[in-house]
Amino acid sequence: MAVLGIESTAHTASAGIVGEDAEVLALASDMYRPPSGGIHPREAANHHVEVLPGLVERALAEAKLSEREIEAVAFAQGPGLGPCLRAGATVARMLALTWDRPLVPVNHCVAHVEIARVLSGLDDALLLYASGGNTQVIAFGAGRYRVLGETLDIGIGNFLDKLWIALGGSFPGGPAIEAAAKGRTELLPLPYTVHGMDVAFSGILTAALAQSERGADRADVAYSVEVTTYSMLTEITERALAHLGRANVVLGGGVACNERLQGMVRAMAEGRGGTSFAPPKRLCVDNGAMIAWTGALAHRAGVRTAIEASAIRPRQRTDLVDVPWRPAFA
Numbered sequence: 446m447a448v449l450g451i452e453s454t455a456h457t458a459s460a461g462i463v464g465e466d467a468e469v470l471a472l473a474s475d476m477y478r479p480p481s482g483g484i485h486p487r488e489a490a491n492h493h494v495e496v497l498p499g500l501v502e503r504a505l506a507e508a509k510l511s512e513r514e515i516e517a518v519a520f521a522q523g524p525g526l527g528p529c530l531r532a533g534a535t536v537a538r539m540l541a542l543t544w545d546r547p548l549v550p551v552n553h554c555v556a557h558v559e560i561a562r563v564l565s566g567l568d569d570a571l572l573l574y575a576s577g578g579n580t581q582v583i584a585f586g587a588g589r590y591r592v593l594g595e596t597l598d599i600g601i602g603n604f605l606d607k608l609w610i611a612l613g614g615s616f617p618g619g620p621a622i623e624a625a626a627k628g629r630t631e632l633l634p635l636p637y638t639v640h641g642m643d644v645a646f647s648g649i650l651t652a653a654l655a656q657s658e659r660g661a662d663r664a665d666v667a668y669s670v671e672v673t674t675y676s677m678l679t680e681i682t683e684r685a686l687a688h689l690g691r692a693n694v695v696l697g698g699g700v701a702c703n704e705r706l707q708g709m710v711r712a713m714a715e716g717r718g719g720t721s722f723a724p725p726k727r728l729c730v731d732n733g734a735m736i737a738w739t740g741a742l743a744h745r746a747g748v749r750t751a752i753e754a755s756a757i758r759p760r761q762r763t764d765l766v767d768v769p770w771r772p773a774f775a
């Protein structure tokens with residue numbers, strides 16, 4: 446069995462093919478990089494429309510499969526940027542129609558959880574999902590993935606990108622901030638914004654820019670922002686573990702590639718007698734393989750959509766999607 450997955454929720458267009466047991470048979474991705482500033486949804490969507498057909502061809506060639514061997518076509522239905530989602534959904538519908546295969550809708554956040562879950566083998570783990578547009582602590586319960594805590598304003602990745610661009614850098618900011626912060630030790634005072642299980646970043650953005658205007662070194666700002674915000678994420682993740690009586694954490698999303706964040710979460714989880722796991726980078730960032738794998742799970746559980754009912758859902762929340770492939774009260 447092989448399932449094709451199409452990802453196009455934000456800056457990355459990607460086609461992935463997985464076989465049994467989440468074996469990644471192929472993954473072809475192409476990230477839109479704006480010439481300056483942040484992502485413009487329509488320009489990113491134009492990029493996706495242009496590259497997706499070629500990415501699908503590349504994925505089929507890499508997997509050494511013909512289209513007849515693809516059992517289902519999965520696509521990221523939401524959440525994400527409307528024009529970008531529409532580009533991927535259009536390609537997926539066209540493939541499902543021409544190949545006469547079921548079309549399987551997938552929630553992008555659930556896909557980050559499922560790929561981390563299968564790769565880690567940690568069935569009861571909590572997910573810290575830290576990406577451009579999303580920041581959530583997620584756990585499975587009663588038939589759905591529940592959001593236990595989340596950002597009250599912008600996603601952590603968008604925060605890092607905005608900050609770095611305002612400091613004169615370019616998109617994506619997260620990896621550049623990580624590089625700049627390495628070896629630094631000067632912790633500048635910044636707001637630490639945890640509200641119960643939730644976090645917020647816009648006040649920290651303002652304060653970090655004010656530090657820079659007062660003459661703080663850009664690398665010190667980078668270090669201070671990493672330590673402050675990653676501590677916040679580690680704190681809410683730990684509180685969720687404590688409440689649930691669990692000990693294991695999996696990470697997902699582009700910001701989860703960050704070594705400092707991975708290290709802090711690992712130290713916290715190990716301190717509680719558990720462990721943590723982050724997928725390899727290409728499966729941690731937005732990618733078609735996680736959509737394909739989640740599509741395979743959903744397909745086996747009988748999930749499919751008619752073309753007419755396959756509209757994109759730009760605001761589809763993690764906890765609005767049924768997860769019939771897991772026992773509801775495991």
Ligand code: AMP
Pocket residue numbers: 455457575576577578601602603605606617618619620623698699700701702703704729730731
């Ligand atoms: P995603 O939306 O999951 O594809 O993730 C994209 C986001 O991840 C962007 O905001 C990047 O700045 C951020 N990102 C990627 N690599 C890193 C890293 N090593 N450290 C922090 N943020 C990162």
Ligand code: MG
Pocket residue numbers: 553557576577698699730731
């Ligand atoms: Mg993502």
